[in-house]
Amino acid sequence: MHERPRTAPEVKDDGRAETADERADRNWSEVLQELRVLQTGTQILTGFLLALAFQPAFADLDDVERAFYLTLVVLAAISAIVALAPVAFHRTVFRHHAKPTVVAYGHAALITALATVSVLLVGVVAFVFLVVVGAAASWISGIALGILIAALWAAIPFALRRQETS
Numbered sequence: 001m002h003e004r005p006r007t008a009p010e011v012k013d014d015g016r017a018e019t020a021d022e023r024a025d026r027n028w029s030e031v032l033q034e035l036r037v038l039q040t041g042t043q044i045l046t047g048f049l050l051a052l053a054f055q056p057a058f059a060d061l062d063d064v065e066r067a068f069y070l071t072l073v074v075l076a077a078i079s080a081i082v083a084l085a086p087v088a089f090h091r092t093v094f095r096h097h098a099k100p101t102v103v104a105y106g107h108a109a110l111i112t113a114l115a116t117v118s119v120l121l122v123g124v125v126a127f128v129f130l131v132v133v134g135a136a137a138s139w140i141s142g143i144a145l146g147i148l149i150a151a152l153w154a155a156i157p158f159a160l161r162r163q164e165t166s
Helices: 020-052 056-060 063-093 099-132 135-165
Strands: none
Touching (some): 063 099, 099 135
Protein backbone atom coordinates (compact mmCIF):
# COMPACT_ATOMS: atom_id res chain seq x y z
CA MET A 1 0.00 0.00 0.00
CA HIS A 2 1.37 3.40 -0.98
CA GLU A 3 1.28 6.04 1.73
CA ARG A 4 0.13 9.52 0.93
CA PRO A 5 2.96 12.06 1.24
CA ARG A 6 2.74 14.07 4.43
CA THR A 7 3.20 17.80 4.44
CA ALA A 8 5.51 19.51 6.87
CA PRO A 9 3.90 21.15 9.89
CA GLU A 10 3.61 24.90 9.77
CA VAL A 11 6.79 26.58 10.92
CA LYS A 12 7.25 30.24 11.79
CA ASP A 13 8.37 32.08 8.66
CA ASP A 14 11.99 33.08 9.01
CA GLY A 15 12.15 35.06 5.77
CA ARG A 16 13.68 32.31 3.67
CA ALA A 17 12.21 31.55 0.28
CA GLU A 18 11.87 27.79 0.69
CA THR A 19 9.12 25.21 0.63
CA ALA A 20 8.25 23.17 3.70
CA ASP A 21 10.11 20.20 2.19
CA GLU A 22 13.19 22.33 1.48
CA ARG A 23 13.09 23.61 5.04
CA ALA A 24 12.85 20.05 6.37
CA ASP A 25 15.81 19.01 4.20
CA ARG A 26 17.86 22.01 5.40
CA ASN A 27 16.95 21.35 9.02
CA TRP A 28 17.87 17.67 8.66
CA SER A 29 21.26 18.68 7.22
CA GLU A 30 21.81 20.95 10.22
CA VAL A 31 20.85 18.15 12.62
CA LEU A 32 23.29 15.78 10.89
CA GLN A 33 26.10 18.33 11.12
CA GLU A 34 25.46 18.81 14.83
CA LEU A 35 25.33 15.03 15.29
CA ARG A 36 28.76 14.72 13.68
CA VAL A 37 30.27 17.23 16.09
CA LEU A 38 28.61 15.66 19.11
CA GLN A 39 29.49 12.12 18.07
CA THR A 40 33.18 12.94 17.68
CA GLY A 41 33.38 14.31 21.21
CA THR A 42 31.42 11.38 22.59
CA GLN A 43 33.68 8.88 20.83
CA ILE A 44 36.81 10.54 22.22
CA LEU A 45 35.42 10.49 25.77
CA THR A 46 34.26 6.89 25.40
CA GLY A 47 37.64 5.80 24.06
CA PHE A 48 39.37 7.54 26.95
CA LEU A 49 37.13 5.82 29.47
CA LEU A 50 37.52 2.39 27.92
CA ALA A 51 41.31 2.74 27.80
CA LEU A 52 41.45 3.53 31.53
CA ALA A 53 40.41 0.01 32.50
CA PHE A 54 43.58 -1.36 30.90
CA GLN A 55 45.99 0.93 32.74
CA PRO A 56 48.04 -0.59 35.60
CA ALA A 57 46.82 2.06 38.08
CA PHE A 58 43.21 0.98 37.49
CA ALA A 59 43.77 -1.88 39.94
CA ASP A 60 44.35 0.70 42.69
CA LEU A 61 40.82 2.13 42.47
CA ASP A 62 38.55 1.55 45.44
CA ASP A 63 34.96 0.32 45.15
CA VAL A 64 33.49 3.85 45.01
CA GLU A 65 35.89 4.89 42.26
CA ARG A 66 35.14 1.70 40.28
CA ALA A 67 31.40 2.34 40.59
CA PHE A 68 31.90 5.95 39.48
CA TYR A 69 33.98 4.75 36.52
CA LEU A 70 31.40 2.13 35.47
CA THR A 71 28.63 4.73 35.74
CA LEU A 72 30.62 6.94 33.36
CA VAL A 73 31.10 4.06 30.92
CA VAL A 74 27.35 3.40 30.88
CA LEU A 75 26.66 7.13 30.48
CA ALA A 76 29.10 7.25 27.54
CA ALA A 77 27.29 4.34 25.90
CA ILE A 78 23.90 5.99 26.47
CA SER A 79 25.21 9.26 25.02
CA ALA A 80 26.42 7.49 21.88
CA ILE A 81 23.17 5.57 21.51
CA VAL A 82 21.03 8.69 21.89
CA ALA A 83 23.23 10.66 19.48
CA LEU A 84 22.91 7.91 16.87
CA ALA A 85 19.17 7.42 17.35
CA PRO A 86 18.14 10.01 14.71
CA VAL A 87 20.21 8.21 12.09
CA ALA A 88 18.61 4.87 12.96
CA PHE A 89 15.17 6.50 12.88
CA HIS A 90 15.90 8.07 9.50
CA ARG A 91 16.91 4.67 8.11
CA THR A 92 13.68 3.15 9.44
CA VAL A 93 11.39 5.72 7.81
CA PHE A 94 13.49 6.35 4.71
CA ARG A 95 11.26 7.04 1.68
CA HIS A 96 8.14 7.26 3.83
CA HIS A 97 7.82 11.06 3.46
CA ALA A 98 8.49 11.63 7.15
CA LYS A 99 11.31 14.20 7.01
CA PRO A 100 9.58 16.69 9.36
CA THR A 101 9.11 13.90 11.90
CA VAL A 102 12.74 12.83 11.43
CA VAL A 103 13.87 16.42 12.04
CA ALA A 104 11.72 16.71 15.18
CA TYR A 105 13.02 13.37 16.46
CA GLY A 106 16.59 14.40 15.66
CA HIS A 107 16.14 17.68 17.52
CA ALA A 108 14.80 15.92 20.62
CA ALA A 109 17.57 13.32 20.48
CA LEU A 110 20.24 16.02 20.15
CA ILE A 111 18.92 17.92 23.16
CA THR A 112 18.89 14.67 25.14
CA ALA A 113 22.39 13.76 23.91
CA LEU A 114 23.69 17.20 24.89
CA ALA A 115 22.26 16.69 28.37
CA THR A 116 23.86 13.26 28.74
CA VAL A 117 27.17 14.47 27.30
CA SER A 118 27.19 17.42 29.71
CA VAL A 119 26.77 15.04 32.65
CA LEU A 120 29.42 12.77 31.12
CA LEU A 121 31.90 15.66 30.73
CA VAL A 122 31.39 16.77 34.30
CA GLY A 123 31.68 13.18 35.48
CA VAL A 124 34.88 12.43 33.58
CA VAL A 125 36.58 15.57 34.87
CA ALA A 126 35.35 14.92 38.41
CA PHE A 127 36.54 11.31 38.16
CA VAL A 128 40.02 12.33 37.04
CA PHE A 129 40.24 14.90 39.85
CA LEU A 130 38.99 12.29 42.34
CA VAL A 131 41.67 9.78 41.37
CA VAL A 132 44.52 12.26 40.94
CA VAL A 133 43.88 14.87 43.65
CA GLY A 134 41.02 13.76 45.93
CA ALA A 135 37.33 14.14 46.71
CA ALA A 136 37.31 17.89 47.48
CA ALA A 137 39.00 18.75 44.18
CA SER A 138 36.62 16.39 42.41
CA TRP A 139 33.58 18.22 43.78
CA ILE A 140 35.04 21.65 43.04
CA SER A 141 36.01 20.78 39.47
CA GLY A 142 32.68 19.06 38.80
CA ILE A 143 30.64 21.97 40.12
CA ALA A 144 32.75 24.55 38.26
CA LEU A 145 32.46 22.64 34.99
CA GLY A 146 28.72 22.14 35.53
CA ILE A 147 28.27 25.88 36.00
CA LEU A 148 30.31 26.61 32.87
CA ILE A 149 28.26 24.15 30.80
CA ALA A 150 24.99 25.53 32.16
CA ALA A 151 26.11 29.06 31.28
CA LEU A 152 27.51 28.37 27.79
CA TRP A 153 25.05 25.68 26.67
CA ALA A 154 21.83 26.99 28.22
CA ALA A 155 21.75 30.35 30.00
CA ILE A 156 23.58 32.46 27.41
CA PRO A 157 21.88 30.87 24.36
CA PHE A 158 18.42 31.26 25.96
CA ALA A 159 19.16 34.88 26.88
CA LEU A 160 20.35 35.65 23.36
CA ARG A 161 17.33 33.90 21.85
CA ARG A 162 15.00 35.90 24.09
CA GLN A 163 16.82 39.08 23.04
CA GLU A 164 16.42 38.17 19.33
CA THR A 165 12.66 37.58 19.66
CA SER A 166 11.95 40.79 21.56
